[in-house]
Amino acid sequence: MRLKCTIKRCFFSSLLVMAILRRCCCCFPLRRGTVTLGVMGFTGAITAIIFLILALIFVDEIATFVIKFMEKIIDFPRATGTRHLPKEDQDKKKEELHEFLVHAYSTYVFVLAILGEILGGILAGLLVWGAVKKRRNFLLPWLIFAIMVMVGTVVCIITCVVILPVSYGITFLIIGVLELLVMIYFWLVVFSFFQQLRENDQMNINSPAEMKRLTSHM
Secondary structure, three states: OOOHHHHHHHHHHHHOOOOOOOOOOOOHHHHHHHHHHHHHHHHHHHHHHHHHHEEEOHHHOOOHHHHHHHHOOOOHHHHHOOOOOOHHHHHHHHHHHHHHHHHHHHHHOOOOOOOOHHHHHHHHHHEEEEEEEOOOOOOHHHHHHHHHHHHHHHHHHHHHHHHHHHHHHHHHHHHHHHHHHHHHHHHHHHHHHHHHHHHHHHHHHHHHHHHHHHHOOO
């Protein structure tokens, strides 16, 4: 039992020390791949912020579209508990839901999404800077943020599969899993470059010239 635990500990320790990938997309250096991902992330964040601001302007139209979409994919009167109510009461329920969606989208969804995209853009910029300057500490915030995004993606996938009908749920599941796999691969690219820089730093520290420089100050 102790031997098995020791083997597992050694495996995960070596995994954290060694770079998992040596190339990005089988042909590009990890540094170039990391810079490209950072530029894509920064550009994507700016684009998303623009669209989210436009969505805040047209939040009323978006809420109306969401309600119509819900009416198509689910039994709306049954879901809202208005099946046995008069049509006037059903319309009143729709108006209440519309007001709730407008408030929720404008206050929470879009505002929090904009803040998240701003943070993502800043971290993407740090990622590019760290890759260009070969400063691995600048890569770490992006790696942590990407893990949080992937966890959020998993939660969204599970929620869509549970709430939506089977046909729509399967579609969201396939798209979500593919997106998650791409995100994991991109994360591994940056993580591998982070570990590569770490290995280089260790080699520089252990080099004879560096050892001589360090001992000269002792």
